[in-house]
Amino acid sequence: MAEYAINSANLSNIENNLHTITRNMNALAQGIDHISGQVSAVYQTVEYVNTEVNKLADEFRTFADEAKRLAALADAKQTVVMLEQELQKEFGYYDTVRKHTVGILQATDISVVRRETISYVTEELMMSAPRYWLAPALIALSAWLSDNRSLAERALKEAMRRDDEKTSLLFCLISRRAGRLNGSVLWLERYFGMQDPERMDRKIIAVLDAYVSGIFGPDAKGVCSEKITAWIDELSSKAGFIEAQRDQWSAALSGKAVFSDDKEFPYLTSNSPTWPQLKEVLSWAKTHGSIQDYLSEIFNTPVDNVASVASQVDAILDNLVNNYDAEELPIRREVRKSKLIIEENGLIDRALLRFDAEAPAYESYESFSQHLTSVALAPESSGALKATQKFIISLSKDWIANAYEDLTAKSRANVPTEIEIKVSDWVGITRDGSNEEELESSLNHYIDDMQGKALSKVCLTMMHWVSLVGGAAVTLLGIIQGSIFFMILGLAGASYWLHAKLTLKRKVDQTKVQIEELRSKAQTALKATTAEVVDYRRLYQEYDNDHSMVMDYINALSPQQCIAVGDRKTRQVLI
Amino acid sequence: MTHVAMYYHTLTNTKGVVLPKPILNIGCKQESLSTLSLHSISSVRTIVEPMVLDKMLRRKRSNEYIKVMKQLDIGGHEVSGELYESFISAVRSEFPDVPFSNQPVGIISKCFLGAPYEVHTIDVAGSIIQHYKTSESLPPFMAKARSIAIHGGYEFIEVYIDSMRAIKADGTVSVVK
Numbered sequence: 001m002a003e004y005a006i007n008s009a010n011l012s013n014i015e016n017n018l019h020t021i022t023r024n025m026n027a028l029a030q031g032i033d034h035i036s037g038q039v040s041a042v043y044q045t046v047e048y049v050n051t052e053v054n055k056l057a058d059e060f061r062t063f064a065d066e067a068k069r070l071a072a073l074a075d076a077k078q079t080v081v082m083l084e085q086e087l088q089k090e091f092g093y094y095d096t097v098r099k100h101t102v103g104i105l106q107a108t109d110i111s112v113v114r115r116e117t118i119s120y121v122t123e124e125l126m127m128s129a130p131r132y133w134l135a136p137a138l139i140a141l142s143a144w145l146s147d148n149r150s151l152a153e154r155a156l157k158e159a160m161r162r163d164d165e166k167t168s169l170l171f172c173l174i175s176r177r178a179g180r181l182n183g184s185v186l187w188l189e190r191y192f193g194m195q196d197p198e199r200m201d202r203k204i205i206a207v208l209d210a211y212v213s214g215i216f217g218p219d220a221k222g223v224c225s226e227k228i229t230a231w232i233d234e235l236s237s238k239a240g241f242i243e244a245q246r247d248q249w250s251a252a253l254s255g256k257a258v259f260s261d262d263k264e265f266p267y268l269t270s271n272s273p274t275w276p277q278l279k280e281v282l283s284w285a286k287t288h289g290s291i292q293d294y295l296s297e298i299f300n301t302p303v304d305n306v307a308s309v310a311s312q313v314d315a316i317l318d319n320l321v322n323n324y325d326a327e328e329l330p331i332r333r334e335v336r337k338s339k340l341i342i343e344e345n346g347l348i349d350r351a352l353l354r355f356d357a358e359a360p361a362y363e364s365y366e367s368f369s370q371h372l373t374s375v376a377l378a379p380e381s382s383g384a385l386k387a388t389q390k391f392i393i394s395l396s397k398d399w400i401a402n403a404y405e406d407l408t409a410k411s412r413a414n415v416p417t418e419i420e421i422k423v424s425d426w427v428g429i430t431r432d433g434s435n436e437e438e439l440e441s442s443l444n445h446y447i448d449d450m451q452g453k454a455l456s457k458v459c460l461t462m463m464h465w466v467s468l469v470g471g472a473a474v475t476l477l478g479i480i481q482g483s484i485f486f487m488i489l490g491l492a493g494a495s496y497w498l499h500a501k502l503t504l505k506r507k508v509d510q511t512k513v514q515i516e517e518l519r520s521k522a523q524t525a526l527k528a529t530t531a532e533v534v535d536y537r538r539l540y541q542e543y544d545n546d547h548s549m550v551m552d553y554i555n556a557l558s559p560q561q562c563i564a565v566g567d568r569k570t571r572q573v574l575i
Numbered sequence: 576m577t578h579v580a581m582y583y584h585t586l587t588n589t590k591g592v593v594l595p596k597p598i599l600n601i602g603c604k605q606e607s608l609s610t611l612s613l614h615s616i617s618s619v620r621t622i623v624e625p626m627v628l629d630k631m632l633r634r635k636r637s638n639e640y641i642k643v644m645k646q647l648d649i650g651g652h653e654v655s656g657e658l659y660e661s662f663i664s665a666v667r668s669e670f671p672d673v674p675f676s677n678q679p680v681g682i683i684s685k686c687f688l689g690a691p692y693e694v695h696t697i698d699v700a701g702s703i704i705q706h707y708k709t710s711e712s713l714p715p716f717m718a719k720a721r722s723i724a725i726h727g728g729y730e731f732i733e734v735y736i737d738s739m740r741a742i743k744a745d746g747t748v749s750v751v752k
Contacts, residue, residue, distance in 0.1 A: 239626045402633075409741045409749035413723040431709075547728075 014484065018491055025495040029503070073346030076338040083335045091328050097125050097134045102317055104138065105177065108145055115146045133163035137170055165194050166203055166320070173210065173317050181217045188216060188223060197231035197368040202382065204371055206320040208392070209385045214564035228395075231368045241369065242399065248373045249396070249403035255357040256294055258286040265536060267528040274419045278536060284411035285543035291404065292550045295393070299557075303387045303564075333359070336381060372396055391562035401554050408547055415540070421529050423522045433533035436526075443526055444519070451515040458507045460500055468497035623674060629750075631673050632735075636746040640669040644682060644731050644742075647695055647704065659704055662697055677735070681717050683724045684731035694724050723751070 100121060107113040122135075122142040129135040137159040143152035159167040172187030188207075195204065210216055211224040235241045260283045262269040269275050336358065340351040358378035366374070375384040376392040384392075393400070421428045421439065426446040428439040471493025478486030623631070643665040646658065662682075670678050682697040691708040696717050698705070707713060713721055720732045720739050729741040729749075739751040 239624065239630075243626060243629065405747065405749040406751070409723060409729075409739075410751045412726045412728070412741075413719065413739065413751045415722050415726060417722050417725065 014487060017484070017488060021488060021491055022495060025492070025499060029499045033503075069346035071346075072341055072348050076341035076346070079338040080335060080342065083331050083338070087328065087331055087335070090331075093129050094132055094134075094328070097129050097132055097138065100125060101134060101138060101141075102314055104141065105174070105314070105317070115142075118142045119146060131162070133159055133166055134170075136162065137167055140171075141174065165191060165201060168194070169203055169206060170317070170320060173206075173320065176210075176215055176217075177314070177317075184216060185223065192223065192227050195227075195231075195368075197234050199365045200368050200371055201365055202371065203320060204368065205375055205382050205384045205388065208371075208375065208388045212385065212388045212391045212563055232395075235367060235369050245369055245373070245396070245399040246403045246406070248370075249400050250407060252357045252373070252377045253287075253291060253400075253404055253407060255353050256287055256290045257283055258290045259283055260286065265532045267525065268419075268532045268536060271423055271525055271529045272419055272421055274416050277414060277416050278419065281411050281415045282536070282540055282543070284407065285540050285546075288408075288543060288546035288550050292546060292553060295550070295553055298386070298393065299390055301386050303385075303390075387562060387564065391559055394557040394559040394562050397554050397557045401551065404550065404554065412544075419533055419536075421526065421533075423525050423529075424518070426522070428526070430530060430533055432537050433530040436530045439526060439530065440523060443522055447515060447519045447522060450518075451512070454511050454515060455508060458504065458511050460497070460504060464497045464500045467493040471495075471497065623677065628673065628677055631670070632677075632740060633748050633750065636742050636748065637669060638746065640665050641730055641742065641744070641746060644684070647684070647697070662704070663699065666699060679733040679735055679740075681720075681734040682731050683713075683717055683720045683734060684729075685725050685727065694721060 104113075104118055104122070107118070119142050122138040126135045126139055136155045140152045140155035140159055143149070143155055156167070156171075168187050168191040172184050172191060175181075175183035175187060191207070207224070211228075216224065260279045262275075262279070265275070265278075268278065272278070337351070337355050340355050340358075341348060344351040344354070358374075358381050371382070372392045372395065374382045375389055376396055379386065379389040418429045418431055421430060423443065426443050428442055430436075430439060471490045473490065474486050474493065475490030478484065478488075478490055643661055647662070666679060666682070678699070680698075680700055682699070683694055686692040686695045686706055688695075688706060691710070692706045693709045694713070695704065695706045696713065697703075698714070698717075712718065716736075717734055720734050723729065723739065723741055724732050728743070730744050731742055733740040733742065737752070741749040741751065743749070
């Protein structure tokens with residue numbers, strides 16, 4: 001055993017070497033820490049780059065949408081200019097004839113233009129407008145004013161050959177303007193006799209204007225109301241008519257939709273998968289107010305009921321002669337579409353939604369019901385008087401109410417009973433935010449579990465324990481065999497374990513701090529989201545309550561109230 | 576709650592999930608009715624044009640019909656066989672010209688028995704009247720009507736195979752397809 005004795009000099013060498021190894025190990029640990037720090041920095045850089053790339057992609061999408069919008073806007077402006085030039089070129093002389101019609105009537109009223117001049121001008125117009133029905137009608141009018149019966153009859157025949165309906169209506173209105181009520185009603189009956197409720201020309205709108213203005217007098221009132229009732233009854237008896245009316249109103253009311261903004265509820269937008277559905281139903285709830293405003297604006301616009309019959313007839317004549325003829329309509333339709341795109345600032349989808357609601361007004365021949373809808377929805381496009389729009393809306397109130405009630409019921413059926421909240425990977429359900437404490441507790445449990453799992457990963461691994469046990473065994477072997485190499489190797493293994501043990505606590509503390517930060521952020525997000533749920537439910541209820549106000553308004557509408565009594569001398573009891 | 580416990584027993588299914596117990600389940604009748612109705616439908620089935628059918632089902636509901644449907648809560652949890660028959664008979668007589676297969680398959684309305692009850696349903700085909708708690712799921716064909724039923728503003732909701740019809744107190748009908 002003496003040959004294996006170890007002297008004190010040898011032990012001090014070993015101790016020195018062990019100190020050196022420990023120092024080297026510490027240096028190595030510092031190096032590892034440094035590398036770990038650099039890896040974290042690289043990870044943060046990658047995260048930053050990722051965020052920036054996403055931001056850039058969002059900006060690019062926004063830029064692309066903006067570019068598309070601006071291009072559509074510029075294109076629409078150019079189209080409007082181009083089409084208006086085309087209208088001027090193709091149908092410019094129509095406008096001249098139109099302007100002369102009312103001008104001649106007014107000039108005759110005050111006798112400031114000689115009959116020869118009127119004859120000369122109308123003959124000029126006749127030659128410059130070879131296909132237009134209004135030109136021979138003007139000759140007839142001029143001949144009538146000059147007491148030239150044979151010319152008046154010849155011109156009238158030509159005007160009726162070109163467009164019998166419009167000519168009948170024009171002379172109905174002119175006779176009424178001249179105070180010849182009998183002649184007016186005869187022309188009106190002739191005009192009505194030519195009407196097919198399934199296929200009516202747009203000029204029926206002018207007749208409705210006249211009827212609503214009360215200018216046909218008491219005798220015509222019966223003729224008009226009977227005809228309107230008969231046309232509606234005839235159409236209603238056909239399967240699908242009422243459904244079509246409802247669908248048209250449904251599309252029109254949908255066009256009044258108000259769009260909700262994500263910014264209104266930022267936490268629900270970020271943390272609730274239910275948000276798209278919530279947003280959709282909130283939009284419709286807001287639309288109640290928009291529909292109420294739309295109706296109020298129409299019915300609160302004053303109508304000049306004291307205007308003289310002459311000026312009323314002039315207004316109707318304006319509508320009749322100024323309304324676009326069938327051949328102009330395709331271009332007028334395109335002009336309107338482009339103007340809507342300009343009004344919507346290049347947002348094509350919104351413009352098309354509005355155009356679809358107005359589009360029927362640009363159809364030349366439509367069913368009577370379609371004309372009703374056109375006047376009600378787009379009086380500007382159909383050229384109807386405001387009073388006529390009120391009358392038609394009141395006449396259509398049952399269809400409007402049905403369409404509105406269906407849309408509202410559909411939206412209400414889609415109101416989510418439960419709202420899902422998703423924070424990180426945790427998902428909770430709330431109805432009205434009243435279970436906030438329960439959700440907070442659930443989120444805490446989720447984060448506790450997450451913490452447990454994260455901490456369970458921060459521990460000494462099998463490799464560390466093998467290093468310790470192996471190191472101890474090899475050191476012991478080195479001592480027994482007097483092998484410095486084994487002793488150093490064994491101590492290195494043990495040092496590896498020691499270092500891991502020393503850094504473990506720091507990692508545990510770091511993990512806890514990170515999880516607590518996450519808990520704090522998640523709880524804040526949850527509280528903010530549940531607060532928004534409470535606000536959302538309250539706001540939805542407030543907006544939804546407007547529905548009954550709109551229904552009361554619609555139910556109170558009465559077509560009879562919209563009809564002017566007519567001559568101030570004449571008063572009628574309307575049933 | 577004593578009242579609830581007395582009449583509203585609970586059941587558990589094979590997975591141990593608590594299910595609402597039918598207040599009135601005329602299960603034994605159901606089979607014989609189904610057998611009978613299958614024969615009768617095949618022999619007298621009439622096809623109605625969708626638009627005509629829609630017109631029929633949009634007609635304003637009668638006061639009597641609405642009155643009967645509102646009685647469900649009056650009966651509380653205990654619904655007598657006689658009362659149930661009156662519901663079914665009200666449904667049948669409200670739609671005399673509508674083929675059986677196009678009539679409502681269920682009625683659902685807001686439950687006024689108080690918490691935790693939320694809605695009650697009449698399963699016309701299954702001959703069952705049930706009150707559902709907030710936490711309980713409705714059968715799939717009724718589930719789509721839950722939201723509008725609890726929304727308020729409607730007396731009850733008629734559930735059809737392909738649509739729903741919300742009925743207001745004045746009998747007017749709103750259609751959800």
